């Protein structure tokens with residue numbers, strides 16, 4: 286029996302990378318997981334695999350840019366498992382490139398997924414958390430918000446905005462109902478570079494990932510660590526990066 290055993294945990298961006306690894310680990314440790322993303326075939330395969338290993342998992346087609354999708358994801362958790370203990374707002378895209386590309390559509394897409402998507406999750410989960418008297422919001426932000434580097438200004442901006450709104454939420458939640466955790470990974474070996482439209486930047490990031498990235502399971506272990514703390518202990522901010530990343 287672990288502190289994760291029996292918890293109901295919804296995860297956005299569960300169809301690959303960090304979200305998938307997190308779903309597998311939390312399910313292995315006894316959580317009922319509710320998997321959200323757009324690629325439902327990937328979610329279905331993952332849920333089946335978790336169930337085949339004796340875990341509990343359901344899926345819910347979720348586009349985080351749509352508020353109603355987050356309402357449905359949270360609603361599925363409550364309908365199937367009776368409550369929602371944790372929302373892991375992990376979905377994200379990285380349409381990075383030089384500002385001079387003026388990729389306004391890419392900028393908007395990052396704001397819609399990385400920032401608005403988290404806000405939609407908060408709007409869906411907060412009423413449930415308050416009704417239950419308890420809840421935990423975990424988000425995947427980024428070390429690129431902590432060390433600003435070329436080509437990542439807007440991406441870093443969305444991640445820092447999430448960090449800011451989580452701190453504001455924390456300040457308003459000192460009654461003990463809500464715990465908030467912002468996890469900042471460095472390079473992690475996932476499909477994230479696929480969302481980069483600028484070919485030169487995409488290849489550079491892929492090279493960096495090949496050379497120094499850590500596995501998504503490492504981030505999953507940090508998510509689990511934050512969740513398994515006693516209710517009166519909040520892991521606020523964590524950075525996790527390759528030991529060789531500058």
Ligand code: NDP
Nearest residue numbers: 298300301302303322323324348349376377473475476477
């Ligand atoms: P992946 O590309 O493997 O995973 C991204 C996930 O987000 C996918 O499951 C994707 O699912 C989902 N997603 C994208 N757009 C939407 C949307 N509109 N609605 C719902 N889900 C969406 O990359 P990672 O696992 O690396 O990314 C996970 C998080 O970690 C992101 O927030 C990313 O910014 C952050 N991060 C990653 C780092 C890295 O080096 N990999 C470093 C720092 C932070 P689908 O396409 O099926 O909807």
